[in-house]
Amino acid sequence: MARLSSQTTTHPSRRRTQTIDLFSRWSFLTPATVILVAVLAYPIIYTVVISFSELSLATFSPSSWVGFDHYVDALSNPNFLNSILVTGIYLLFALPIQMLLGFGTAFLMNAEWKGRGVVRALFLIPMVVAPVVAGGIWRQLLDPLWGAVNWFIGLFGAPALDWLGDPTLAMITIVLIDTWRWTPFVALIAAAAMLSLPSDVFEAARIDGANWWQTLTKVTIPLLTPIIAATFVVRWLGAVKMFDIVLASTKGGPGQATNVVNLYIYEEAFRGLHFAEASAMSVIVLIITMVLTAVFLRASNKLEEKF
Amino acid sequence: MSIAVRSHRTQRRVGHQVRIWAGVIVCLLFLFPVLWMVMTSFKLPKDIFTVPPTIFFTPTIETYTSYLQYADVPQRMLNTVIVAFGASIVSIVAGAMAGYALARIRIKGAATLGVLILASRGVPPIALAVPMFLVARNLGLADTHIVLILAYCSFLIPYVMWLLRGFFVALPKELEEAAQLDGCSRMGAFFRIIVPISLPGIVSALIFSVILAWEELLFALVLTNNFATTIPVAVAGIAGDTVNGANWGALAAVGTLTVIPVVLFALLVQKWLIRGMAEGATKG
Numbered sequence: 001m002a003r004l005s006s007q008t009t010t011h012p013s014r015r016r017t018q019t020i021d022l023f024s025r026w027s028f029l030t031p032a033t034v035i036l037v038a039v040l041a042y043p044i045i046y047t048v049v050i051s052f053s054e055l056s057l058a059t060f061s062p063s064s065w066v067g068f069d070h071y072v073d074a075l076s077n078p079n080f081l082n083s084i085l086v087t088g089i090y091l092l093f094a095l096p097i098q099m100l101l102g103f104g105t106a107f108l109m110n111a112e113w114k115g116r117g118v119v120r121a122l123f124l125i126p127m128v129v130a131p132v133v134a135g136g137i138w139r140q141l142l143d144p145l146w147g148a149v150n151w152f153i154g155l156f157g158a159p160a161l162d163w164l165g166d167p168t169l170a171m172i173t174i175v176l177i178d179t180w181r182w183t184p185f186v187a188l189i190a191a192a193a194m195l196s197l198p199s200d201v202f203e204a205a206r207i208d209g210a211n212w213w214q215t216l217t218k219v220t221i222p223l224l225t226p227i228i229a230a231t232f233v234v235r236w237l238g239a240v241k242m243f244d245i246v247l248a249s250t251k252g253g254p255g256q257a258t259n260v261v262n263l264y265i266y267e268e269a270f271r272g273l274h275f276a277e278a279s280a281m282s283v284i285v286l287i288i289t290m291v292l293t294a295v296f297l298r299a300s301n302k303l304e305e306k307f
Numbered sequence: 308m309s310i311a312v313r314s315h316r317t318q319r320r321v322g323h324q325v326r327i328w329a330g331v332i333v334c335l336l337f338l339f340p341v342l343w344m345v346m347t348s349f350k351l352p353k354d355i356f357t358v359p360p361t362i363f364f365t366p367t368i369e370t371y372t373s374y375l376q377y378a379d380v381p382q383r384m385l386n387t388v389i390v391a392f393g394a395s396i397v398s399i400v401a402g403a404m405a406g407y408a409l410a411r412i413r414i415k416g417a418a419t420l421g422v423l424i425l426a427s428r429g430v431p432p433i434a435l436a437v438p439m440f441l442v443a444r445n446l447g448l449a450d451t452h453i454v455l456i457l458a459y460c461s462f463l464i465p466y467v468m469w470l471l472r473g474f475f476v477a478l479p480k481e482l483e484e485a486a487q488l489d490g491c492s493r494m495g496a497f498f499r500i501i502v503p504i505s506l507p508g509i510v511s512a513l514i515f516s517v518i519l520a521w522e523e524l525l526f527a528l529v530l531t532n533n534f535a536t537t538i539p540v541a542v543a544g545i546a547g548d549t550v551n552g553a554n555w556g557a558l559a560a561v562g563t564l565t566v567i568p569v570v571l572f573a574l575l576v577q578k579w580l581i582r583g584m585a586e587g588a589t590k591g
Contacts, residue, residue, distance in 0.1 A: 024492060024494065026414065027494065028408035029405050029409075031400065032402060032404065033420075035397070035457070036427070036460075036464055036465070039435070039439070040427055043438040043461075044430070044438075046442070047437060047438050060444055105333055107326070109334075111323060111326040113327050119334050120581070121574055121577045124580060125337075125338060126340075127573075128518055129570075130521065130565050132543050132546070133344075133522075133539075133542055133566055135546065136545070136546045136558045137340045137343065137344045137562060138340060140558070140559070146355070146356050183337070185584070237428050237429055240431060241432060243432075243433075244522075247543055247546075247547070248542070248546040251547065261431075262432075266525065269440075270529060278433075286430060286434045289430070293428075297425075
């Protein structure tokens with residue numbers, strides 16, 4: 001109460017400095033806020049508006065209001081539902097494999113020797129190969145006729161595999177390419193995290209006579225849990241945007257076998273010119289992604305507190 | 308007793324050797340596809356389409372010379388440089404200021420804003436692509452560098468804010484207090500004291516932003532069609548070219564040109580890059 005009265009009787013110049021102070025606080029946020037409202041908030045709102053309207057292809061702007069029609073269409077479109085399922089399968093395999101391989105590789109990478117720095121630097125390379133280029137390279141390597149991979153497995157008597165033409169193999173191929181591109185990313189983060197673990201704990205475990213399995217499950221993994229959770233969230237945020245690798249390698253085929261949701265919506269909007277339906281689908285994907293992101297962030301924070 | 312200890316030591320040394328060599332082999336496996344692409348880019352078609360694959364061949368730059376003029380690759384490369392650096396610089400300035408505000412300045416509603424921006428990292432770009440395309444078209448901005456730069460800010464600014472907020476939180480508070488006692492304004496203190504001290508973080512964020520923008524495909528496909536088209540779109544075009552069939556030489560050559568600058572860049576700044584990655588994952 002005293003504070004309130006002192007504020008109401010503030011000297012004009014003092015109030016001016018307060019205004020200036022408020023202005024100087026907010027001035028830091030202004031550029032980012034203005035740009036993000038223009039390129040993030042506004043487009044999302046506009047997508048929602050389009051998803052409830054008919055979009056005129058003459059003016060490229062929304063015209064009449066149609067309610068939930070596009071949502072009903074989207075949710076009864078088997079190809080769209082299939083693309084969500086395909087994305088789910090991809091995420092379900094790719095993320096755990098990349099986390100496991102990444103942390104395993106990090107262990108190998110951290111072995112102390114004079115070439116360690118070079119090995120680590122070279123691991124950066126797959127990570128900075130543009131995904132669309134990655135898709136292109138692997139399409140050549142996995143080509144059923146001329147690809148190096150089929151020739152190599154042929155040396156061991158394996159039959160030539162149609163990596164991109166068989167529905168199941170095509171999905172494995174997508175996971176394989178994505179894993180090639182992203183495992184080094186997980187590995188480099190994991191390697192840095194492992195090096196920063198306190199060494200006295202491991203010393204204590206060794207003195208107590210723990211074998212490597214006990215050390216791994218009772219000491220290393222619990223200590224690494226926060227970083228595993230954080231890396232998973234970062235990787236999830238990237239993986240839900242899967243688009244380029246599929247476009248360059250399988251184009252969603254054969255049939256709809258690898259048509260991830262982002263590619264399906266892209267084709268629907270920019271090849272089929274069904275902008276309104278595509279917007280409804282985007283909103284559905286946006287909601288699913290946001291909910292799952294919130295769940296993962298929450299779980300990750302909980303794990304960080306627990307360990 | 309001593310024999311047991313010695314055999315234990317030998318075991319450990321062998322284990323160490325195995326670990327080193329396994330690491331080297333895994334590393335080579337991961338590098339192989341890139342090496343293969345670079346090799347393919349220097350082959351003639353007769354050396355590309357062979358079984359078993361040709362390993363010894365006369366290198367030629369024919370694919371480069373014949374393809375580069377026809378596909379406008381230099382122009383697309385220049386576009387990619389303009390857009391990647393343009394978007395990164397805008398995002399670093401806006402993102403660093405905002406990240407600092409979230410880390411250090413008490414503002415009502417800033418926490419909510421921070422959560423919103425963090426959550427926005429999960430927004431699928433396709434949800435932004437349709438309205439961006441429609442608006443750019445209606446404003447006559449389609450196929451310009453500026454529209455692509457702005458579109459890239461939609462994912463770069465949240466990323467930079469998120470990364471740098473962690474750096475700023477870790478700085479000692481006394482820094483700004485001293486600066487303000489010396490009569491610096493908040494903005495002055497930020498640019499004269501905080502920015503120079505946080506340069507490692509800012510450089511990491513800049514490197515990552517340039518790489519992310521360099522390889523972006525979806526927005527570039529949607530928002531440009533010729534004048535401002537970037538190099539990933541060119542790669543996608545060759546990969547999806549059904550008329551000329553599998554133009555593997557061209558794909559390898561343009562792929563190599565896309566990858567080489569970033570690889571050199573990444574190797575040059577590897578320490579900052581690795582640090583940025585580690586910080587980014589821990590300080591969310």
